[in-house]
Amino acid sequence: MAGTYVLALGPSGPTRAKAVSLQALQYTERKDLQQWIITYPELVEEGLLVLTEEHDRWASADGAPVKDRLDLLALDQAGRLVVIELKRDDAPTDVHLQALTYAAMVSRLTEQDLAGILARFSEKRGEPLTEEEAVRRLREHAGGEELDPQILRQPRIIVVARRFPPQVLSSVVWLNEMGIEIKLLQVQAWLAGGSPVLTSTTLYPVPGTEDFVVQPMREDKAKAAARAVESGRNTRAVRRIVERGLIEPGAVLHLRLEPPAPEFSAAFEEIAKWVGQDPRRGRATWVADAFRPLKWAYDEQQYPPTTLIKTIVEQVTGDRPASANGAKWWCLESGLTIGQVADQSEGELPAGTVSGEPV
Incomplete structure (x- = not known):
């Protein structure tokens, strides 16, 4: 030994x-x-x-x-x-x-x-x-x-x-x-x-080390699992919208900036100020791509919703978040977020597609 x-x-x-x-x-x-x-x-x-x-x-x-x-x-x-x-x-x-x-x-x-x-x-x-x-x-x-x-x-x-x-x-x-x-x-x-x-x-x-070595690792694993579930949910939401044509190509989406901010509350004011300096930063166009459905007006590049919000937070704060729910951040002129459109398509949303106009 x-x-x-x-x-x-x-x-x-x-x-x-x-x-x-x-x-x-x-x-x-x-x-x-x-x-x-x-x-x-x-x-x-x-x-x-x-x-x-x-x-x-x-x-x-x-x-x-x-x-x-x-x-x-x-x-x-x-x-x-x-x-x-x-x-x-x-x-x-x-x-x-x-x-x-x-x-x-x-x-x-x-x-x-x-x-x-x-x-x-x-x-x-x-x-x-x-x-x-x-x-x-x-x-x-x-x-x-x-x-x-x-x-x-x-x-x-x-x-x-x-x-x-x-x-x-x-x-x-x-x-x-x-x-x-x-x-x-x-x-x-x-x-x-x-x-x-x-x-x-x-x-x-x-x-004597379990509490500050093993347990934090398990908590990190639990957080990673939760992030994986959230990521999978967002991916399925986008795919469902594209497959069913629930948002018309060319529809304009805006970054959700009205309180309460769904995430990153500490950086909310900084993000709002940054977007106010150039409105293109808070605007994207739906291009109906199952993997990268948002074309950001700021750089004309296509992104998944979550990747785009992470990119915005990183540009504002200097730190890229480990997790985010992009489907909650991007909304149509109607006020519906991407996630809400996907959820309501399971029986609650009126028949027909969703454009940039209120339904």
Whole structure:
């Protein structure tokens, strides 16, 4: 374990411990490491209730059995399932992919499924529970309430190994940024004279950094997803208008400058002043192109509505916005914006096309 220095303290003074593999000590993954975690789940994480080991009761959509064995499945105190994938020593380069497969499988389990799993596991270990008792134990562990199906749909993953290749670490960092929670836990055996010692250390995410490293990344991802949805909506709106001929070619559109400004309120006065200096800056002509339908009077170039408003904001403020809703900024003489024309075409707009005149 890189960067870790262990001293064994004894009567004759401290002795440096030597890192060794579990294989060299003749410990196995299933009979030893797995059982240690079942007995002491805090070795992996505080607050885990182990539900089962070697779970292999899966089936495909057509009912055929699926031959996959999940090492350990646990429930945390927040009511989330935790898939624990174990490797006795070095992890292979695809260990995270295997864990993701198991996470997808367990995400379909219900509270009743989990009660049955826990009851069978408890019986196997000589501590029999009825399914009703198992349900009670699940709920007590997660705060006393019925397990939330939506939370169960979002299992976490913990991968345990002695070492992880760079490919796994880089993939897990990206997956966490994308909102899939995976923890990499390093376990290491040490020898210094007497009995061997086992340590566990979180490699990623580094404890204490989640709030200001991982969470902002997930928020950025959520914002990016929202921007993608908005962009797709605008693209579909323009395409619908062009395909149905809802705005006649040559119709004049104006930049929406009357309060309240739909976006960029801080720059609203600057934009209005800039447009007032040259009215061409706030005027465009509809050219009925599905990709670049606006011909800006200021430079006679064609733009998508959102790209044009971003260009205007950048010219005024010096900063190009990451997102904008161009369909809200450009409106006809009637006062309808591009977005409103597209929306009302779904049954609310009177029959006929929309020109630059009021309808």
